[in-house]
Structures are given as C-alpha cells and as structure tokens.
Amino acid sequence: MKPLTFLTILATALALPAHAQHSHGAGVAAPAAPEGRPAGRGGMREWTRQPILIGRPAKDDRAAAGITARGLVASGVTVFAADGPTERRKRDFPNGPEGTSIDAVAPKTGNYHWVIAREESPDTVKVASTAWYFGNPGDAPSDMLAQSKHELELVPAPLPREHRSYREAEKWRFLVRFNGQPLAAQTVALETEFGSRSTAITDANGIATIVFPRDFKPAPKVDGEGDDPRARGRFVLSTEKEDSGKRYLTAFNHSYTQDPERSRSLGWGAAFGILGMVAATPLLRRRQQTQGGKDHA
Amino acid sequence: MLKTLFPTLSRVRFVVQLAMLFLTVYGSVVVGTYAADKITGALPALSCAYDQANGAYCVLVPTQHQVHHRIGMAMVQAQQLTLNMVLPLLMVFLTFFAFFFVIGKAFCGWVCPLGTLQEWTGKIGRRFNVGVRRFEKGDLGEVRRVRPVKWILLLGLVFLLPLLTGLGVTPHSLGNPYCDICPSRIATTLLTGNTEELALRMNDGWKFGLGAAANVMIGFMLVGGLALRLPFCRICPLLAFNSVFQRLSPMRLAKPTRANCGSCHICTDACPMDIPEISAAEGHKAYNEDCTLCGRCVEYCPQDKVIEMKWGPLALFGSGREYYKAKVARELPDGTVKPLKFVRNAAKPGAADA
Numbered sequence: 121m122k123p124l125t126f127l128t129i130l131a132t133a134l135a136l137p138a139h140a141q142h143s144h145g146a147g148v149a150a151p152a153a154p155e156g157r158p159a160g161r162g163g164m165r166e167w168t169r170q171p172i173l174i175g176r177p178a179k180d181d182r183a184a185a186g187i188t189a190r191g192l193v194a195s196g197v198t199v200f201a202a203d204g205p206t207e208r209r210k211r212d213f214p215n216g217p218e219g220t221s222i223d224a225v226a227p228k229t230g231n232y233h234w235v236i237a238r239e240e241s242p243d244t245v246k247v248a249s250t251a252w253y254f255g256n257p258g259d260a261p262s263d264m265l266a267q268s269k270h271e272l273e274l275v276p277a278p279l280p281r282e283h284r285s286y287r288e289a290e291k292w293r294f295l296v297r298f299n300g301q302p303l304a305a306q307t308v309a310l311e312t313e314f315g316s317r318s319t320a321i322t323d324a325n326g327i328a329t330i331v332f333p334r335d336f337k338p339a340p341k342v343d344g345e346g347d348d349p350r351a352r353g354r355f356v357l358s359t360e361k362e363d364s365g366k367r368y369l370t371a372f373n374h375s376y377t378q379d380p381e382r383s384r385s386l387g388w389g390a391a392f393g394i395l396g397m398v399a400a401t402p403l404l405r406r407r408q409q410t411q412g413g414k415d416h417a
Numbered sequence: 418m419l420k421t422l423f424p425t426l427s428r429v430r431f432v433v434q435l436a437m438l439f440l441t442v443y444g445s446v447v448v449g450t451y452a453a454d455k456i457t458g459a460l461p462a463l464s465c466a467y468d469q470a471n472g473a474y475c476v477l478v479p480t481q482h483q484v485h486h487r488i489g490m491a492m493v494q495a496q497q498l499t500l501n502m503v504l505p506l507l508m509v510f511l512t513f514f515a516f517f518f519v520i521g522k523a524f525c526g527w528v529c530p531l532g533t534l535q536e537w538t539g540k541i542g543r544r545f546n547v548g549v550r551r552f553e554k555g556d557l558g559e560v561r562r563v564r565p566v567k568w569i570l571l572l573g574l575v576f577l578l579p580l581l582t583g584l585g586v587t588p589h590s591l592g593n594p595y596c597d598i599c600p601s602r603i604a605t606t607l608l609t610g611n612t613e614e615l616a617l618r619m620n621d622g623w624k625f626g627l628g629a630a631a632n633v634m635i636g637f638m639l640v641g642g643l644a645l646r647l648p649f650c651r652i653c654p655l656l657a658f659n660s661v662f663q664r665l666s667p668m669r670l671a672k673p674t675r676a677n678c679g680s681c682h683i684c685t686d687a688c689p690m691d692i693p694e695i696s697a698a699e700g701h702k703a704y705n706e707d708c709t710l711c712g713r714c715v716e717y718c719p720q721d722k723v724i725e726m727k728w729g730p731l732a733l734f735g736s737g738r739e740y741y742k743a744k745v746a747r748e749l750p751d752g753t754v755k756p757l758k759f760v761r762n763a764a765k766p767g768a769a770d771a
Contacts, residue, residue, distance in 0.1 A: 262451065282466065380616075385619050386616040388619070390615065392628075393632040393635055396635060396638070396640075399636075400639075400640035
C-alpha cells in the first residue's frame with residue numbers, strides 16, 4: 121500500500137490551495153457530466169424577445185430542475201420523457217411560487233427530457249421549448265423527438281450526445297415540422313446571448329442547418345480554477361408561420377460552449393507526442409541475441 | 418469454407434478485432450447517434466467517451482464520475498449516503514459485470530480498440546524487420562517490475578484522485594484524471610479525424626500536465642510499439658480492473674497440469690505480455706493477472722491439450738501439435754514474420770554498397 125499512501129499524501133499536499141475555493145453543489149453540471157442542460161449562467165438580462173425556457177439544476181436533487189419561462193405567459197410546462205410507463209411519458213407541471221419545478225418522470229426514463237411551455241390566444245400560438253438532461257439510463261431520445269407534440273415544431277436532429285454540447289463554429293441540423301410534416305423553405309432565426317443574429321432556410325426535408333457563430337465571451341476567470349472551457353452561452357432558434365388566420369411562433373433554446381481550440385494548443389500536443397516517440401527510439405535497437413532464433417520446428 | 422477463411426485462431430481474432438475497432442470507434446454509424454449513451458457506460462474495454470462516433474463507453478469513465486460526483490459529494494454532505502453513493506456505483510459495476518461475465522478478459526485481447534492498434538503497430542514492426550524487445554532477464558528486465566504500475570494507476574487515478582476531488586481536497590481539474598492521461602482518448606478520436614484531444618489545454622496546469630503525459634504515451638506507444646508488444650496494456654488500469662473479476666467469468670485460460678508440458682517456454686515467447694507464469698506454472702497461477710486471453714499461448718503450445726481457452730466446462734480452443742506446426746510455419750512465436758520485400762533487399766549484405 122506504499123504507492124497508495126504516497127499518492128494520497130502527494131495529492132493532498134498539491135491540492136491544499138484549491139480546497140478553500142472549491143465547491144460543488146449537487147446537480148451542478150460538472151466537467152465530465154452531460155452538457156445538455158440549458159444555460160444557467162449569469163443573470164436574467166434580456167438578450168432576446170423570443171419565448172425561452174431558462175433551466176437550473178435543483179440544489180440537492182439530480183433528478184429535479186427549476187424552469188422559468190420568459191417571453192410568454194404560461195400556466196406551467198409540459199415534460200416529455202424518452203422512456204418509462206406510457207402514461208407517464210407526458211406530464212404537466214404547473215407553475216409554483218418560484219417558477220416551475222420539474223423532475224425526471226420516473227426512474228429509468230432516459231437522459232433527455234423535452235420541455236415545452238405554451239401561450240395561446242385566438243390569433244396566436246407561442247411555444248417555447250428546450251431539452252433537459254437528467255442523466256438517467258433509458259431509451260434514446262429518437263422516438264421522443266420524432267413524436268409530434270404541437271402544431272409548429274423546431275426539433276434538433278439530433279441532440280448532442282453525452283459528453284458533448286453545441287459548440288461555436290459547428291454546424292447542427294434542426295427539423296421544422298408543421299402538424300407533424302416537415303416544412304420546406306421555412307426561415308429559422310438564430311439569436312445568441314452574445315448578440316449574434318443569423319437565419320437559415322429549411323431544405324425539402326424540413327432541415328435547417330445552423331452554423332453556431334464564433335462569438336463566445338467566456339466568463340471572467342476565477343483564480344485557481346482556470347477558464348472553464350465548457351462555460352455556456354445561450355442561444356434560441358425561432359420560426360414563425362401563418363396558417364388559417366392564426367400565427368404560430370415556436371422557439372427552441374439551449375446552450376452552446378466555446379470552441380475548444382480557443383484554449384488548446386495542437387502544437388504543444390504534437391510536441392509532447394514527438395517527445396514520446398523520441399523516448400521510445402532506443403527500443404528499436406536490436407538486441408545482441410538472435411531474434412526469433414530458436415528452433416521451433 | 419470456414420476453414421479457408423479462418424485457418425487459425427489468430428485470424429478469427431483479427432476479424433473480431435477489426436469489427437470491434439469499428440464498433441468502438443465508429444459504432445454510432447451503425448447503431449445510431451445516441452447508442453453509445455445507451456448501450457453501455459460500462460464496457461470492459463477502452464472505448465472513449467470523447468469519441469463522438471463510437472458505440473459504447475469504457476467502464477473507467479462512469480467509475481471516475483461516480484467516485485468524483487456521487488461518493489465524494491455524498492460523503493461531504495453526509496446524507497442519503499446509500500442512495501447517492503452505493504446505488505449508482507453498484508449499477509455501473511453490475512452493468513460492467515453483465516458484459517464481463519460473457520467473455521471475461523477477452524475484452525482486452527479481442528475488443529479493446531487500443532489493444533488492437535498496438536497489436537497492429539507491432540505487426541508493422543515485424544514487417545519492417547524491427548526486432549522484438551521483451552520484458553525478461555537480459556533485455557528490458559523482469560516483467561514483474563512493471564505489473565504494479567497498472568494497479569497504482571487504477572487506485573490512484575480512477576479511485577483516489579476522483580474521490581479527493583469529490584471531497585474538495587484536490588482541484589476540480591483532477592476529477593477524471595485517468596481519462597486525461599488515457600492514450601485511447603487520443604488514438605480513437607484521431608481515428609475519427611478529430612485532433613481536439615491531441616491538442617493540450619493551455620489554461621489549466623493540471624490538464625496540461627496530464628494531457629502532456631497522455632501525448633508522450635501515445636508517441637511512445639506508436640514508436641515503441643514497433644518493437645515492444647502491447648506497451649500500454651502492461652500498465653493499463655482497465656487490465657487491472659478486469660483482473661479483479663477475472664475468476665468470476667467462466668471465460669478463462671486453463672492449464673490444469675504441467676504433466677505434458679515440455680517446459681519449452683514457447684508459450685511465453687508467444688505471449689504478447691511476456692507472462693512467464695504460463696510456461697512455469699499451472700492451475701490458477703498460469704492464468705495470470707496480465708493475461709488478455711488473446712490465445713496466442715494456446716496456438717503456440719506444441720503439446721496436445723496442455724493449454725486451453727475454456728468457457729465454463731466447454732473447451733473453446735485447445736493446443737495441438739499439428740496446429741502448432743502449421744502456425745509456426747507462418748509466424749514465429751514472438752510474432753516474427755517474413756519482412757516486406759524491399760526491407761529484405763535493404764537488409765541483404767552488400768545492399769548498401771549497390
């Protein structure tokens with residue numbers, strides 16, 4: 121157990137300066153944890169007029185989250201799960217005094233949950249939607265995303281996998297559906313909290329390809345922790361359609377992270393790789409004894 | 418037909434390794450985008466979660482996460498200890514064991530993409546007439562000296578540092594330290610055309626240091642692997658992890674008695690992990706902690722039925738004199754084969770003067 125004891129002492133000694141400033145709240149997204157959660161960074165400044173859902177992990181419960189709807193008036197949110205008993209795959213959560221509190225629909229209901237809030241008047245239907253990652257085992261979200269949930273829909277195709285997020289300078293595809301059918305030549309607008317604006321048009325299959333702008337402004341550095349390369353910015357995609365005298369506005373908001381190349385160096389990486397190669401070259405010298413010289417016949 | 422396609426166990430293993438390399442590196446192309454998130458987070462082989470195209474994840478990923486985020490934090494909060502701490506880790510280990518039970522440590526020798534890449538690097542070395550270097554007296558020293566390293570890496574980087582990080586003792590950057598030094602993370606992401614993991618993080622000293630260590634290892638593996646068989650497997654914490662459970666899987670290497678063993682040591686020569694016990698011992702001791710169940714010792718044992726690969730009572734493959742003769746005619750036990758023609762020509766006496 122000597123190596124273990126040594127490691128313990130070494131790690132403890134090296135880490136002492138970090139102890140005081142290190143804190144973890146249960147449910148807070150961690151470096152290697154799933155990144156699909158909607159942004160929870162910073163204050164609630166208005167960076168968009170589109171309807172959005174702002175999520176925050178519950179303090180002591182990894183299977184719960186708080187949701188606040190902005191840009192529309194809704195009595196609560198509806199949550200769709202990828203797995204679990206059929207009758208529980210769609211649940212309504214009414215507003216509480218501090219917004220809406222949602223939770224994983226049941227154990228083993230899949231990671232991603234689809235969350236929507238809806239405001240309806242005689243001439244307008246506004247829908248805000250987002251995806252929330254609970255970290256449960258269960259089915260993939262493919263069927264959940266394929267299911268038609270309301271009139272005009274803006275659906276990721278696909279959602280980021282575990283250990284991944286939307287990122288600056290990446291292209292991602294989104295499907296626009298109306299009454300369950302792909303909608304061609306439909307305009308989808310992108311807004312980010314850093315002020316970027318762009319639009320994309322859906323193709324014949326209803327797919328809009330969105331290029332995330334390289335506009336990320338990282339949060340101020342915290343001493344000793346380094347810049348968090350996964351710090352998140354918010355974005356919202358929106359699309360509108362008139363049908364039978366009614367206006368439909370649907371938005372999907374989520375978070376994106378900065379281009380990892382901003383804080384990484386391929387040159388240094390290659391240099392250390394070459395160092396390893398150089399260190400291994402003595403192995404390539406032949407031994408003095410004959411190679412494979414034994415008689416195996 | 419089958420005999421023509423798969424004349425040897427090595428050929429069967431080559432095809433399995435090829436298929437598994439595809440599944441573990443590009444598997445989502447076949448099984449769907451979200452499959453790796455769903456099939457398993459507890460594969461007993463290095464299948465990297467940083468690879469966005471793969472089909473499953475390595476058990477060391479959730480182990481570090483559970484120790485860091487669940488156990489460490491639960492101990493700090495001293496509440497819901499059983500629910501937060503034991504159950505998630507138990508689920509990871511149960512899922513791991515569900516896979517492991519079937520083929521045991523053959524995950525190392527038949528499935529692990531990093532093992533496959535190292536093995537193929539060694540084959541390239543043989544074709545280019547690079548001599549084999551071995552952990553044995555007279556060359557690189559006894560293999561027993563290397564063995565503790567994998568246990569230190571397992572205990573230190575998979576359990577201890579994530580736990581200390583969860584407790585708030587060590588910095589957040591040390592939450593998944595094994596992944597940070599894992600060469601498979603770099604190798605498999607590079608295979609998908611992604612250089613992100615090769616690049617080092619410049620804004621975090623810990624991440625820079627661990628990443629630099631990983632890059633040195635992958636560089637060492639690529640060049641050193643031309644001469645030294647499976648250089649990283651010898652210190653791989655997943656091999657140590659699998660070793661803990663190796664007696665619990667029906668899949669095993671069996672050498673019940675040395676009665677017919679000629680003590681020729683050819684099986685040890687053939688072993689890519691340079692395990693001396695396979696020739697020097699019998700029973701449980703012959704199935705060593707370093708064994709990856711590749712089956713080469715069985716292929717190269719010249720005695721009938723002395724060494725076998727078994728699943729429970731079933732003998733899947735056993736050694737035999739005739740098989741050995743055919744096998745050794747193609748490839749010597751240490752992997753030496755006929756070098757490529759231009760390498761042979763260059764090596765001929767007087768070729769340099771021509």
